[in-house]
Amino acid sequence: MINHNVLTFNMCESVTFTKTLQFHHPPNLSSIHKHKRIPNPQIMAKKSTEVVKNIDIARNMGRWYEIASITSRFQPKNGINTATTYTYGDDGTVNVLNETWSDGKRGFIEGTAYKADPNSDEAKLKVKFYVPPILPIIPVVGDYWVLYVDDDYQYCLIGQSSRNDLWILSRQTHLDEEIYNMLVDKAKDEGYDVAKLRKTTHTNGPEMEDAPVDTKGVWWFKSMLGL
Numbered sequence: 001m002i003n004h005n006v007l008t009f010n011m012c013e014s015v016t017f018t019k020t021l022q023f024h025h026p027p028n029l030s031s032i033h034k035h036k037r038i039p040n041p042q043i044m045a046k047k048s049t050e051v052v053k054n055i056d057i058a059r060n061m062g063r064w065y066e067i068a069s070i071t072s073r074f075q076p077k078n079g080i081n082t083a084t085t086y087t088y089g090d091d092g093t094v095n096v097l098n099e100t101w102s103d104g105k106r107g108f109i110e111g112t113a114y115k116a117d118p119n120s121d122e123a124k125l126k127v128k129f130y131v132p133p134i135l136p137i138i139p140v141v142g143d144y145w146v147l148y149v150d151d152d153y154q155y156c157l158i159g160q161s162s163r164n165d166l167w168i169l170s171r172q173t174h175l176d177e178e179i180y181n182m183l184v185d186k187a188k189d190e191g192y193d194v195a196k197l198r199k200t201t202h203t204n205g206p207e208m209e210d211a212p213v214d215t216k217g218v219w220w221f222k223s224m225l226g227l
Contacts, residue, residue, distance in 0.1 A: 025173045049159065049190055052146040055123040057094065059153045060146075064169040066200045067155075067180065070192070076102040080201040082168070086113065096127055113144060123149075147187050157183045159192065166192050173202035 048173070067081040069075070075082070079100035087095045094113040099106060105108070111129035123146035125214035143160035155175055158167040168183050188194045 044132070048144065049147070049161070049163075050125040052149055054144055055149065056153070060149070060156075061088065063095075064156070064170070064171065065202060066121045067168040067170050069168070070196045071163065071198060075100060078102055079107070081203060082200050084104045084207045089208045096129075100120045116143075147190060148183060155179060157186055159187065159190065163190070163192050164199065165176070166194075168197075171177040 005053045045211055063083055063085045066084070069082075070168045079102045082098075084098040084099070085097045087097075089095050089112075091138075096111045096113050097108060098111075099108045101107070109129050109131070111127055113125050116124045116126050125144040125146070127140055127144045128139055128141045131138050131140055144164070145161065146156060147159045148157040153171075155168070155170040157166070158169060166187055168180065168187075184194050184197065187197075
């Protein structure tokens with residue numbers, strides 16, 4: 001025979017005990033997991049950029065052809081046969097010559113390159129140009145960060161701290177598709193909008209040698225206007 005008084009007492013005791021457990025119970029981890037803050041993609045995109053270390057500047061000298069780029073404001077959108085050449089000056093300065101052919105004329109701009117931090121082993125360089133080409137008196141400084149270069153210095157990926165400009169360069173006017181895709185993936189991992197990449201046309205025709213020079217810098221003014 002069941003003693004109802006005892007049963008009632010035990011039930012009450014059980015309920016009281018249960019409430020005590022609930023009061024002292026640790027936080028529900030699954031609930032916390034559901035409500036944890038999701039990282040902002042824009043903040044994640046600002047992660048520190050990985051650049052090449054201990055780059056051999058001497059091996060980086062010479063002519064590089066632009067395979068693709070996220071066009072900067074200093075490049076005409078219809079530019080072809082775009083290339084850059086690095087040479088040592090008499091004082092050891094690295095001279096930079098950027099060339100492009102637009103509307104049948106050769107446009108160019110000259111500058112110098114130097115390490116942003118002489119004491120750092122990172123390939124974070126600065127490039128200084130003077131504009132406009134017709135009267136180069138205004139200094140313009142930009143980043144030149146080597147994000148990747150192969151062991152033989154035959155192709156490389158160049159970026160900037162802003163991630164707005166990007167260049168894929170090669171010693172040849174063409175690049176193997178597999179290598180190209182690898183460099184694109186590398187740029188994407190570093191937070192660049194690779195959908196904006198535009199491949200550069202190279203004709204390698206004799207008209208390059210005979211093309212008149214755009215001495216007035218018309219190409220530069222057109223590029224500033226986004227033309």
